[in-house]
Amino acid sequence: MPARLAPDQSRGYLVAIGSGVRGVGETGIFKRLIALVGQRPNIIVLAANPGDDAGVEDLDTRLLANGAGHVQRIVLSARGDSDAPATLNQVERADLVLLCADQPLRLSTLLGGTQLARLLRRRNADGMAIAGLGPGAAILAEHMLAGGAQGPTPRMGSVTLAPGLGLSNRLVIDQGGAGADRLGRLLAALALNPFALGIGIDPDTAAFIGPDNVVDIVGHGGITVVDPADVGHSNVAEAGPAEPISITNLRVHVLVHGARYDLDFRRTIT
Amino acid sequence: MPARLAPDQSRGYLVAIGSGVRGVGETGIFKRLIALVGQRPNIIVLAANPGDDAGVEDLDTRLLANGAGHVQRIVLSARGDSDAPATLNQVERADLVLLCADQPLRLSTLLGGTQLARLLRRRNADGMAIAGLGPGAAILAEHMLAGGAQGPTPRMGSVTLAPGLGLSNRLVIDQGGAGADRLGRLLAALALNPFALGIGIDPDTAAFIGPDNVVDIVGHGGITVVDPADVGHSNVAEAGPAEPISITNLRVHVLVHGARYDLDFRRTIT
Numbered sequence: 001m002p003a004r005l006a007p008d009q010s011r012g013y014l015v016a017i018g019s020g021v022r023g024v025g026e027t028g029i030f031k032r033l034i035a036l037v038g039q040r041p042n043i044i045v046l047a048a049n050p051g052d053d054a055g056v057e058d059l060d061t062r063l064l065a066n067g068a069g070h071v072q073r074i075v076l077s078a079r080g081d082s083d084a085p086a087t088l089n090q091v092e093r094a095d096l097v098l099l100c101a102d103q104p105l106r107l108s109t110l111l112g113g114t115q116l117a118r119l120l121r122r123r124n125a126d127g128m129a130i131a132g133l134g135p136g137a138a139i140l141a142e143h144m145l146a147g148g149a150q151g152p153t154p155r156m157g158s159v160t161l162a163p164g165l166g167l168s169n170r171l172v173i174d175q176g177g178a179g180a181d182r183l184g185r186l187l188a189a190l191a192l193n194p195f196a197l198g199i200g201i202d203p204d205t206a207a208f209i210g211p212d213n214v215v216d217i218v219g220h221g222g223i224t225v226v227d228p229a230d231v232g233h234s235n236v237a238e239a240g241p242a243e244p245i246s247i248t249n250l251r252v253h254v255l256v257h258g259a260r261y262d263l264d265f266r267r268t269i270t
Numbered sequence: 271m272p273a274r275l276a277p278d279q280s281r282g283y284l285v286a287i288g289s290g291v292r293g294v295g296e297t298g299i300f301k302r303l304i305a306l307v308g309q310r311p312n313i314i315v316l317a318a319n320p321g322d323d324a325g326v327e328d329l330d331t332r333l334l335a336n337g338a339g340h341v342q343r344i345v346l347s348a349r350g351d352s353d354a355p356a357t358l359n360q361v362e363r364a365d366l367v368l369l370c371a372d373q374p375l376r377l378s379t380l381l382g383g384t385q386l387a388r389l390l391r392r393r394n395a396d397g398m399a400i401a402g403l404g405p406g407a408a409i410l411a412e413h414m415l416a417g418g419a420q421g422p423t424p425r426m427g428s429v430t431l432a433p434g435l436g437l438s439n440r441l442v443i444d445q446g447g448a449g450a451d452r453l454g455r456l457l458a459a460l461a462l463n464p465f466a467l468g469i470g471i472d473p474d475t476a477a478f479i480g481p482d483n484v485v486d487i488v489g490h491g492g493i494t495v496v497d498p499a500d501v502g503h504s505n506v507a508e509a510g511p512a513e514p515i516s517i518t519n520l521r522v523h524v525l526v527h528g529a530r531y532d533l534d535f536r537r538t539i540t
Contacts (some may be wrong), residue, residue: 153472153492153524156446183494184452187524202423202514222423222514224453226522235526244472244492246526248538252496253518254423254457259463269519270503 011211012129013037016173018221019134023152025219025257029206030066032218036208037129040069041095048101059133082114091119094135096129096142099136104146105207108162117165124167127211134175137229142169142186143196144183145189154188156236163191170207170263174200179241186226190245191236194228197263205257213263217255227251227266272466281481282399286443286489289404290473292332295489295527299476300336302488303366306478310339311365318371318380320349325405329370329403346377352384361389365401369406374416377409378432387435394437395479404445412439413466416460424458424515426506431459438479439505440533444470456496461506461517464498467533475527487525497521497536 009163015037017029019231034041041065060071074087081087091097097120103109124130132140144164161172172189186198202221203205209215232248238244253268255261260269283306287299304311313333330341344357367390369381370376377387381387394400402410414434424538436512442459456468456479465537471477487493502518523538525531530539 153494153526170370179273220514224423224515233538243526244490244526246492246524246529248523250522252520252522254514254516254520256514257421259340259516264422 009123010127012124012127014124014167014200014209015131016137016140016175016199016209017133017206017207018137018175018201018203018219019080023204023220025204025206026062027066029096031062031204031218032133033129034063034067037095040067041201042093043068043071043072043096043098044090044094045071045073045098045100046091047075048071048106049075050102059098063098076211077187079110079114080089082111082116088115088119091116091123094128096122096131097123099130099132099139101135104135104138104144104164104232105162107136108144108164111139111165112163120165121167130167132175137175137201138173139164140167141171141173142166143172143189143218145172145174145185152182153193154191154247156188156239156245157184157241157242159188161192170197170213171209172196172198174198176200183224183226186224187247187250188252189246190226190228190231191245194231194234197266198224198226198228200226210261215261215263216259216261217257219257221256223255223259225253225255225261226252226254229266254255274512280397281437282394282397283481284394284410284437285343285376285476285477286407286410286445286469286471286479287400287401287403287476288407288471288473288489289371292465293427293474293490294400295476295491296332296483297336297473297476298527299489300333302478303399303401303476304337307341307365312363313338313342314360314364314367315341315343315344315381316361316367316369317345318376319345319376321373327525329368332487334366334370346380349380352381358389358410361386364393364398366401367393369400369402369409371405374405374408374414374434375432378414378434381409381435382433390435391437402436402445407445407471409434409436411441411443413442413459414438415442415444415455418425424512424517426455426458426509426515427511429458431462440467440483441479442466442468444468446470453496454495457517457520458496458498458515460498460520461502461504461515464504467536468494468496468498470494470496479533485531485533487527487529487531489527493529493531494523495523495525496533497523499536522539
């Protein structure tokens with residue numbers, strides 16, 4: 001295998017955690033997350049308001065129970081909150097930032113173009129880990145899967161892509177839970193431009209994306225990887241609004257706890 | 271392309287129609303179905319009781335409106351109904367049999383091992399077309415996808431396979447509608463033995479499987495084809511009950527109206 005000398009060698013981990021983590025996989029995910037960033041780390045939970053209260057109300061307690069040294073919650077209600085000096089100072093000193101929201105567009109509209117967004121990009125490039133929980137996971141990528149219709153077959157207009165934080169340009173992340181028919185959404189997103197890899201994350205499951213672009217799967221469910229590298233025909237340039245999209249020759253993997261996937265070489269590691 | 275001289279060259283069409291056909295695709299699907307089997311054909315609707323009344327109550331009218339010459343409904347309530355001489359006589363003289371049920375196991379328990387099942391197999395081998403609507407489509411295959419849990423990741427025990435009518439041994443058919451997360455079910459089924467091809471059928475969409483094993487897609491939605499020919503690792507032999515199944519290197523196609531797929535060569539035809 002070639003030596004890994006990618007320019008982003010030293011960036012921090014990106015951790016995409018599926019919606020609804022609080023099942024049997026949670027302890028493993030949180031312990032691993034915290035172990036990544038050192039002894040009793042200082043964690044910032046960056047939440048958009050209104051957030052997904054059911055998922056995050058006792059998040060601080062759950063992180064502390066799994067080894068966090070200090071957890072501070074910052075709630076963003078308006079774009080101005082993302083330029084507040086106190087917030088920037090806190091993020092400057094954090095060991096890990098965990099993004100939470102009720103939906104991806106809530107975070108992108110509050111963060112996009114702010115000093116806080118630039119700071120998160122710089123700190124991740126310098127080595128700080130950034131995690132996203134549920135809808136907060138989608139924004140980690142350059143192209144954010146903001147939502148989409150249900151249904152197994154992709155349709156034109158059935159998916160909303162929006163600019164994300166841009167911490168990885170290799171991925172489109174779907175954190176939709178069970179019953180959300182993520183395949184249709186991911187296919188619609190990838191059909192638009194098959195350069196990226198689609199990653200669908202089950203509830204109670206996380207993808208730990210290392211600085212070497214190797215993904216470790218942790219938790220109770222699975223990760224669906226959709227690789228469009230060999231895509232043949234697609235009708236996406238001709239299909240009208242709401243028409244079904246055809247796309248051939250996608251490669252799909254379903255990976256579970258303990259599996260590893262190499263984003264650069266697009267293959268599982270055994 | 272090699273000459274097609276398969277032993278089943280002269281069998282009748284198999285037509286798998288997704289649940290809930292009665293949208294904008296219905297006319298195209300029914301007209302094509304009826305055109306396949308000749309001028310003003312004699313159609314038997316073979317329904318299990320209790321059936322999916324919402325889908326089939328006016329089926330006779332809809333078939334007649336699209337060119338059927340004669341439509342007769344046979345309702346099976348007990349296994350003995352499948353050995354009734356009158357029923358066997360009607361099926362012997364039909365041009366097309368359309369199977370309907372509220373769920374696949376209803377038909378398999380009423381039909382399995384009966385004279386009617388043997389007659390359907392013989393008549394299809396001799397050239398008569400057989401169609402299945404919704405749950406009635408699943409039973410066309412040798413291995414019938416009888417049901418399964420929702421969720422995008424396959425889990426051990428999350429899928430029920432049962433013997434079907436055995437009109438094709440190349441396919442596992444999932445006719446689950448939108449939101450049914452068919453991918454997880456199909457993957458769980460294929461992981462058990464990756465010899466078959468998985469076909470997921472959208473509502474208002476049909477797969478016309480010709481005697482030459484070429485599938486024509488007709489209707490408003492899409493057909494998902496999951497080809498496990500190149501499958502790499504799977505944990506299916508080791509995974510415990512309810513544990514997620516991993517499976518790598520599946521090839522997936524989403525095909526829409528007008529597309530054709532060759533089951534023998536496992537490729538799209540352009």
